[in-house]
Amino acid sequence: MAITLAEANRMVQAAVAKADELSVKVSIAVCDAGGNLLAFNRMQGASAVSATVAQGKAAASAGFGRASGTLQADSPVIQSVIATMGGRMLPAQGAVPVLKDGEVVGAIGGSGATSQQDEECAQAGSAAL
Amino acid sequence: MAITLAEANRMVQAAVAKADELSVKVSIAVCDAGGNLLAFNRMQGASAVSATVAQGKAAASAGFGRASGTLQADSPVIQSVIATMGGRMLPAQGAVPVLKDGEVVGAIGGSGATSQQDEECAQAGSAAL
Amino acid sequence: MAITLAEANRMVQAAVAKADELSVKVSIAVCDAGGNLLAFNRMQGASAVSATVAQGKAAASAGFGRASGTLQADSPVIQSVIATMGGRMLPAQGAVPVLKDGEVVGAIGGSGATSQQDEECAQAGSAAL
Amino acid sequence: MAITLAEANRMVQAAVAKADELSVKVSIAVCDAGGNLLAFNRMQGASAVSATVAQGKAAASAGFGRASGTLQADSPVIQSVIATMGGRMLPAQGAVPVLKDGEVVGAIGGSGATSQQDEECAQAGSAAL
Numbered sequence A, B, C, D: 001m002a003i004t005l006a007e008a009n010r011m012v013q014a015a016v017a018k019a020d021e022l023s024v025k026v027s028i029a030v031c032d033a034g035g036n037l038l039a040f041n042r043m044q045g046a047s048a049v050s051a052t053v054a055q056g057k058a059a060a061s062a063g064f065g066r067a068s069g070t071l072q073a074d075s076p077v078i079q080s081v082i083a084t085m086g087g088r089m090l091p092a093q094g095a096v097p098v099l100k101d102g103e104v105v106g107a108i109g110g111s112g113a114t115s116q117q118d119e120e121c122a123q124a125g126s127a128a129l
Helices: A005-022 A048-064 A076-084 A115-127 B005-022 B048-064 B076-084 B115-127 C005-022 C048-064 C076-084 C115-127 D005-022 D048-064 D076-084 D115-127
Strands: A027-032 A037-042 A095-100 A103-111 B027-032 B037-042 B095-100 B103-111 C027-032 C037-042 C095-100 C103-111 D027-032 D037-042 D095-100 D103-111
Touching (some): A005 A027, A005 A103, A005 A115, A005 D037, A027 A048, A027 A115, A037 A048, A037 D048, A048 A076, A048 A095, A048 B048, A048 D037, A076 B048, A095 A115, A103 A115, B005 B103, B005 B115, B005 C037, B027 B115, B037 B048, B048 B076, B048 C037, B095 B115, C005 C027, C005 C037, C005 C103, C005 C115, C027 C048, C027 C115, C037 C048, C048 C095, C048 C103, C048 D048, C076 D048, C095 C115, C103 C115, D005 D027, D005 D037, D005 D103, D005 D115, D027 D048, D027 D115, D048 D095, D048 D103, D095 D115
Antiparallel strands (some): A027 A103, A095 A103, B027 B103, B037 C037, B095 B103, C027 C103, C095 C103, D027 D037, D027 D103, D095 D103
């Protein structure tokens, strides 16, 4: 039930298309359930750091199984979990989990615009699955 | 007076049975008094991160000798203790200590559902001892 | 194609049975492709640290897609990879990858006896899939 | 003179096509001159860790301006440079720099097959620019 590469690329393209529609420049990352990258695109004009941030948001969303924007970033518990998971998760708005048959199989995350817009792009990508 | 492997496995099974009853998907960890793992199961559908979180909650509960949900996560003292223990404890609800003759011999922790449900599963496991 | 919990538990039991046959005491960990735990048992008499070591070996084997004993532990490259993956992998003999249709879906690792025996237990577990 | 997203995606596709030709499964990462990701694909069957390794090799190649396989991994100088860059570079074979008008504008790196094959895929990607 994992996300296939074809599906991941389709999600990336749909998210980038949404960013075009919103006239913003973003990085889009699709990862598997363990937070490791499957497909990625950074639009011209999106910052260098957005490449890492998009991956971190997606890993957080996949790891916790919910939208990264619902994670309380200043919670000592959330911070402790992130530390024990190697520090590779970013608990900030912009990523949503990807489900198949009700099971979290990965996540898609955006970065580069406002957090709200990042998540909108991620949701458009997720909807393309 | 340590927890035997047979006991640990019985506790894991009882906790998983409780999760089934609650229709939630969880990771269940049983550890010894030092916080090191004895037995573990992650149900299909429970997030990858729940595997680490369940162990961290159990280690916190065993280490402090009380339900992990009673630990004040933002206390600098609690955080310092956790740091000196290598950062492997999670002071969040979901684990309860396991006692024999009034002595803490370990703990059982759950992760993957709500903190309340995680603890309910852990308690069901503890009761099976 | 992920490892089911039933399969993971069957693998753990087969590895423990092999340890009994060899008269050694081990921890056995089965993890998914991302290195996160699925099922675990520590036999009475196996050291506390074997609980963490078995998980680290399994994560290394799953991550690199080969027996953890074939990883060159003193290679700066291997060490760098482990660091970027959050330090949770142990490049030491005792774990083997678990494959379905030629794809790495996880790994099983042992710790507590000699590295050679640890791997023998892991292989017996893998064969029970 | 930076690599455009269209160029990065074309390079990724050419590298994946080469991997198909070699019957291997790889992750392919294209990064900018600063080592930050532009485009990425992980083929089904390539290990989770290959996602991080491909990025690390590409970052090393872009950062040092030469094939990552020519970097002496056990050199204290190389290791110090990597440490000051946040540990995100992997000095292992598999990535080549991407040049425009003799200037390093980024790199492409592969991981998942043998280092030799990883580099072959990266070179095929680079040639598609």
